[in-house]
Amino acid sequence: MAVMKKALVAAGVVALAAFMVHRVLRLKEITLASRELPVKHLKCHYLQNIDYGAEDITILKDGLAFLSTGLKYLNLPSFSDDPGKMYVLDLLHPMPTPVELQIKGELDLSSFNPHGISVYIDEADDSVYLFVVNHPQMKSQVEIFKYVPEKTLLHLKTITHPLLHSLNDIVAVGVESFYATNIHYFNNEALNLMATLLGLPWAQVVYYSPEEVRAAPGGFMSANGINISPDKRYIYVSDIIDHEIDVFERKEGEQLVYLKSVGVGTLCDNIEVDHRTGDIWLGCHPNAMKLSKFDPEDPPGSEIIRIKDIHSERPVVSQEYIDDGRVIMASTVAAIYEGKLLIGSAFHKALCCDLK
Numbered sequence: 035m036a037v038m039k040k041a042l043v044a045a046g047v048v049a050l051a052a053f054m055v056h057r058v059l060r061l062k063e064i065t066l067a068s069r070e071l072p073v074k075h076l077k078c079h080y081l082q083n084i085d086y087g088a089e090d091i092t093i094l095k096d097g098l099a100f101l102s103t104g105l106k107y108l109n110l111p112s113f114s115d116d117p118g119k120m121y122v123l124d125l126l127h128p129m130p131t132p133v134e135l136q137i138k139g140e141l142d143l144s145s146f147n148p149h150g151i152s153v154y155i156d157e158a159d160d161s162v163y164l165f166v167v168n169h170p171q172m173k174s175q176v177e178i179f180k181y182v183p184e185k186t187l188l189h190l191k192t193i194t195h196p197l198l199h200s201l202n203d204i205v206a207v208g209v210e211s212f213y214a215t216n217i218h219y220f221n222n223e224a225l226n227l228m229a230t231l232l233g234l235p236w237a238q239v240v241y242y243s244p245e246e247v248r249a250a251p252g253g254f255m256s257a258n259g260i261n262i263s264p265d266k267r268y269i270y271v272s273d274i275i276d277h278e279i280d281v282f283e284r285k286e287g288e289q290l291v292y293l294k295s296v297g298v299g300t301l302c303d304n305i306e307v308d309h310r311t312g313d314i315w316l317g318c319h320p321n322a323m324k325l326s327k328f329d330p331e332d333p334p335g336s337e338i339i340r341i342k343d344i345h346s347e348r349p350v351v352s353q354e355y356i357d358d359g360r361v362i363m364a365s366t367v368a369a370i371y372e373g374k375l376l377i378g379s380a381f382h383k384a385l386c387c388d389l390k
Contacts, residue, residue, distance in 0.1 A: 064230075064255075064275050066301065067323035071335065074356040076375065078387035083121065083132045086114045088378035090151045090203070090304050091369040097125040099369065099376060100164060100181075101132060101384065102148035107169060108223075110364075111328045111381050118148040120166070120187060125371050130386065139189030141177065145170035148177075150203030150259070150304065152212065163190075165206045167214065174201040176242070178210065195247050197240045203260045203304060205269065207288070211243035213250060213269060215257035230255070230275065239271060241288050250290045251282065259305035259367075264312055268293075268345070272302045272316065279305070279314065281344060296349050298339050304367035304378075314341035317367040317378060320356070325364055325380075333359030338368040338377060355387065 062068070081088070086104045093099040104118035121132040137143060149167040156163065162181040167174065175194045179187040191210070202217040218226040219236035229236060237254040240247065255275035262269055269282045269290055278297055282290040302316040318337040319325050325334040338355035354368070355377065363382040368375060373390040 062323070064277070065322040065326070066320065069321045071320050071337065071353075071356050071358075073358055074353060075361070076355055076387040076389065078361070078377070078385040081123070081130075081132050081376075081384040081386055083134070084384040086112070086116075087364075087366075087381040088121075088376075088384040089149055089366050089380055091367045091376050091378045091384070092151055092153055092306065093125065093369045093371045093376070094153060094155070094162070095309050097371055099123040099125055099371070100135075100151060100153060101376075101378065102151045102166060104147070105149055105169075105380065106147055107149065107172075107380075109326065113381065117144055117146045119146075120148060120151075120164075122181075122185065123376075125374055132384075133185055135181075135187045136185055137179070137187045137189060139179075141189040141192070142170060147172075149201065150215075152204045152206040152261075153181075154206035154209065154212075156209055163206065163209060165204050165212055167201045167204050168192075169201075174198055176201070176204060176212070176214065193242065195240075195242065197238075197247055197249060198242065202258050205260045205262050207262070207266075208243065211241075211288075213260055213290075214240050214242065215254075215260050215271065216240060217256050217258055217274075235276075237273075239269075239290070241290075243288070251292055253292075254280070259303055259316070261305040261307050264307060264309050270305050270307070270314060270344075272305055274301045274303065274319075277301060279316070279341065279344070296341060296344060296351065298341070298351055300337050300339060302339060303365070303380075306367060306369040308370045311342075312344070313370070314344055315339075315354075315368040315370050315375075316341070317365040319364060324359070334364045335359045336362045336365030336377065336379065338365060338375070340368075354389075361385070 088101040089105040101121040120135040147169040164179040200218040237257040239250040258274040259272035278295040302318040316339040320337040342350040364380040367378040375387040377385040
């Protein structure tokens with residue numbers, strides 16, 4: 035009996051070891067640890083005043099762009115101890131230059147740490163509301179601002195909730211309502227690593243309104259960027275670990291119905307949508323291992339992906355820009371406007387590129 039028990043224990047240990055080796059190899063696979071890409075550049079220049087990343091960028095139909103900068107998040111590099119800032123950029127200006135927005139109201143600016151952003155325009159009076167994921171003291175909450183031209187954000191409200199626990203990105207669907215992504219299921223880094231190793235698709239999208247807060251459809255390995263189609267009928271979510279963009283249809287009562295997934299072959303972060311064509315633009319990480327093991331001598335690169343006809347049977351996925359990290363490191367967002375492409379990064383700089 036003792037011999038049998040030892041044999042069973044040994045078999046169990048071997049099986050567990052084999053499983054963990056398999057999952058570690060899988061981790062290398064999903065982080066694209068061995069991936070190297072040839073550069074594919076555009077005519078670009080650095081945006082002035084942006085030296086510590088522009089993690090998210092969104093552009094209004096009139097060419098006004100908002101940028102969140104100075105993010106300090108998880109294990110990402112950070113090269114400034116200053117709080118984060120919000121900038122505005124007029125792409126219709128002959129020489130577009132980011133201008134820092136002055137924030138007024140009851141918000142602790144000393145711990146302001148902006149991440150994903152979204153804009154909602156109230157059709158009743160054309161008021162512009164800016165929603166910002168904020169990580170003060172590495173917590174997760176949402177700030178709602180009203181934009182006051184030319185250079186002011188008026189803080190209206192801070193939103194916290196147990197379901198909004200590891201926020202990454204947000205898309206506003208009302209003056210006080212939104213969908214937001216939780217990039218992890220747990221609040222513990224070790225448990226989140228274990229969930230990744232075990233392949234547990236538990237990350238969620240959360241719907242928030244003053245009337246209700248609930249988890250929308252889950253099933254994400256890691257829910258990252260989120261955005262909405264120009265006609266407001268569809269929600270797009272980037273499952274960064276699964277290398278996919280998931281498409282959902284909005285139904286009555288803000289229910290989301292899963293429609294399809296489109297593979298992108300890389301780790302895509304934020305999602306922006308061309309308001310004219312509906313094309314999806316994505317800031318992506320071509321090799322996440324380089325991002326997690328940051329080495330300035332071998333920096334993490336940048337990759338910009340475009341998806342045309344995402345609702346068709348054959349969406350077209352194309353690489354629009356690739357850099358090895360020598361020009362811009364760790365791209366997180368690509369926002370398009372009338373032949374101009376803005377590329378933001380997690381902690382580095384931001385580019386303005388010509389597509390024409």
